Amino acid sequence: MQSLRFLFAALIPALLFSVALQAQASPENWCGTNIPRSDWMTKYQAGEFTPVGKSEDILYVPTRFIIVGKNDGSGYINPVRLLRAFELLNSDYEDMNIQFYIKDVDYLNRSSYYDYSSISTGNQMMSLNNNSNVINNYIVNTPITGNCGYYTPGLDALAISIDCISSSGDRTWGHEMGHLFNLDHTFYGWESVEEIANIELTERAPATINYNNRDILVERMDGSNCEDAADGFCDTAPDYLMQRWVCNDVQEYRDSLTDPDSIRFAVPGINIMSYVNNDCVEGFSEDQKTAMQTNLAARQISNDTGVDRVAANGDAMNLLLPVNNATLEVSDYVELVWNSVPNANYYIVQLNTSTNFNGTVLQSFIVSDTTAIIEDDLNTNTRYYWRVRPFNRYVFDSDFGDQKFRFKNGEFPTATIDAALNSAISVAPNPVSGGQELRINGRDLGQAGNMTYELIDAAGRILLSRENLNVNAAGFSERIETTGMPAGVYFLRIRLNEKLVTRRVVVTP
Ligand SMILES: [Zn+2]
Structure with a gap:
């Protein structure tokens, strides 16, 4: 935890540097996972565990969303975007035959967890709300100021910023999940460089970097120390780039770097555990994959068989109550009811004041039941439209039903x-x-x-x-x-x- 506190202290200069160096970088571009190498990874790389190959069958990993909002229940991530990002996460793990499925969806309304600046607040949120035998993912607005997300090993949970899983193609989730499976950054050791702005990366790198009061070997181009230096994997290239960076048109860093032997080299912009921009990322290296497969096996949580892995069909959705075009008595409380759709474990409910649901909508949330209560945002003498999308816990690419019902909240204020x-x-x-x-x-x-x-x-x-x-x-x-x-x-x-x-x-x- 100490190292994370340190990272926060180092963030302000780091961000200033980032903005100065790369005009395209947004403030939300930083992974807050900055921790000493795990004991597990140390033992794994020392050969103490038998590496686990790719499973023949798909391993289904139980995953939980904790969707955090403000005290008044506003500010949640749009679940449509959440599912799209979850599909992208799964595509990053698909060739390992690892697939995440939705075991639980919970909402948590607390402004102090929605935006927080310190790791201790995040630790409190996780220690009070984690469930066991599931991967806990906290979807918040600001997971420690300036971060897109981070993994906390002591509590074994992820916190991810809404902004960094909402935009299409953002790989933050896959990256943080890599940390959960004990992977380090490809530039491991360089996270700790305090005077980031003063490091001239194109000059000859030092032989070691001081990281968490330990001297970490700087990886050399000749491969002589790849088992001990940086992330400890020999199939991830030397990488000293501790800032978010953009790859050039041959998918490399724009300048060559210089290793401790004065060998100039290009950093390939492909690995999801580097800080290269999302557009450049291809995925994990083979050695990283084997390590993650081995770590997952040790966790013994992917014991689900994926039975009932069938997409729910939006065409089978029938909205029931209030009946379409109903005029309700004025109320600050409306209960929506629909039918149970085969293979649906969850439903996304959307409420809006127009039939156009493409942009921002008034309410959009996930329930596991076939009813939902709308308690807020209801004005009198106002028309509302609503629709529902069923989805399966393993297969998320379903559609909303064609039906959009409308009701009017009150012509006659009678009750x-x-x-x-x-x-x-x-x-x-x-x-x-x-x-x-x-x-x-x-x-x-x-x-x-x-x-x-x-x-x-x-x-x-x-x-x-x-x-x-x-x-x-x-x-x-x-x-x-x-x-x-x-x-x-x-x-x-x-x-x-x-x-x-x-x-x-x-x-x-
Ligand atoms: Zn990271």
Whole structure:
């Protein structure tokens, strides 16, 4: 951790240098992984572990997204872009027969984790929120100021900036995942050079670089020290470029560098563990791949078989509630309901104020259920459009369904969702098994009055309605017979005077 703190201290001059040297570089171009060689890699390169070859079968690696937003739930990455970046990550690991799949998607609203400047904040986020036996990926806005992303070995988790996984072709995720599998930078050792701006890279390199209070050998062109110098792999070329750089038209650094033997050489701009620009990256070297395959095998988490690896079909998507063109009572709360699509493990829900979903949309998020509650951003007398894209946890290239439903939030302000009434009412048991009685109890309602309730199925049909019940402020008790009700999701809409409560009820077989 100490080395990461050091890196942050070194970032400001590094960034100034970067901007001065390369006009194309954005501030978000820095990998914050700057750690001593892992014990695992040290032993692996010393030959203590048997290298593991490419698996004959695809190894499916469980992966978790922790999508971080601000305290008010805004600022999340657009999940459409997230999936595109995840596909690119998988393409970087495809020829190793390693594929990442989505085991869990969680949302975390906390502004202090959305943008943070210190490794200790990131460590706190990870230690409080990591799950075990899965690769935890925190998708935040600023993972330590100036960074595109980093890997923390102590907590074995990645933090990646939204900006660096949203743009097409960004290889940050594949690079950070390489660190997770214990790979070092191809320019290992040069991360620690404090006076980066003063190093003249074209001059003869020193024999060693001081890194984390250790002397690290500088890799020589003749291959004499490649097993011990830099990243310890002999099939990654000498590389002293600790700043983001652009390759030229023959995919090399524009200047030749000079090794400790005064041999001039060109740095090839192809390796994903270097700092070459995304456009130039080809992937990993064979020795890096074997190391990652061996590290993955040691983790023993890729035990998934990939059964049900079938894309979900957007054409099978049917939106149910609110029915299309519905005018709803004014509410700050709308529940969207759609059908369950075969092979879909997750759904992307999008809500917008126009039918054009191509640009920025009002809301875009992932759920695993077939319902979603929209609680924010709803204005009265406003039309909203929504659509849903199903996707499979292994195969993400599905489409949105053609349907775009619209609803209008309120022509007649007759009822509002009422928090006090909501907390005064209990519906139990829930889930309820078919045939069992469902009890609706109200206690300390705060007011007497006229009550109505309706039971609605997932297609929006009213199955049962009780109207004009007189209840007193102390409470009430109602019972609903569930015999004959098919298993599924239902909604109970309760209105007391002008106050409204909706509850989701699940009937099990
Ligand atoms: Zn890195």
